[in-house]
Amino acid sequence: MAAKLHHPAIVQTWDYALLEERYLAIVMELLEGQPLNRSVTPATLDARRLLELLSPIFDGLHYLHERGITHRDVKPQNIFLTHRHGANLIDFGLARDEVHDPLTRTGVVMGTLRSLAPEQLTAKRVAPVADQYSLGLVIYEFLTGESAFELKQTQMAGRSEPVLAVASSPSVGEAFSVALARMYDPSPDKRYSDLLAARAALLEALG
Structure with a gap:
């Protein structure tokens, strides 16, 4: 599946090979740089700069979602x-084509727990809005310096501190x-229709 994806914000997979009839090798584009968690210290960028930095990720995920693909593991390391x-x-x-191969195996949690949308823990079918939830957590964490895991615990308790924590950031x-x-509403139906709508709403809110 990855070899069929062509987008400037998605690492290019060129080929696959089986080595010694035992090991699967993946030939990929060489990227020079570092993952977000090693490049940016949380709570050091203002909201506008952070959105500019992550804007290609909004586009790349939207490209996937238009093709019925959910990444399922959006986090700073990726x-x-x-x-x-x-x-x-x-x-x-962990990416899955929700059109042609939609089901998650019963009882198997796929992805990084701190970044998972709630429905990834329970649903057999996971829609692209799960990626929206995870990207929202990334933005939250890098704006506030607060742990995404703690945010999820706050959500489960039904408290409103996540909104207040972001509001306390000087740039928003x-x-x-x-x-x-x-973006990270626990209910999938209450999130944005897609990531382009989410980005537009965030930029509009900044003025």
Whole structure:
């Protein structure tokens, strides 16, 4: 599947090979840079700069979603900041074509727990809005410096601190905080229709 994807914000997979009839080798584009978690210290960028940095990821995920593909593991380690081409989405080991191969095996949790949308823990079918939730957590974490895992615990307790935490960041206001919180709303139906709509709402909230 990954070899069929061609987008500037998605690492290119060129070929596959079986070595010694035992090991699968993947030939991929060489990226020069570092993942987001090694390149940027949380709470050091203002909201506008962070959105500019992650804008290609919005585009890359939208490209996947238009083709019925959900990445399923959007997290700082899988957002690679290159020296020449900006942010790239990497690691498609858990990506799933929701049109042709939609079901998750019963009882198997796929992805990184701290980044998973709630429905990834329970649903047999996971829609692209799960990636929106995870990207929203990335933005939250890198704006506030607060742990995404703690945010999820707060959500489970039904408290409103996540919105307040973002609002306390000096580069944003309440409008942006509310717009961002919609990305990681626990209910998939309450999130944005797609990531382009999400990005537009965030930029509009910044003014």
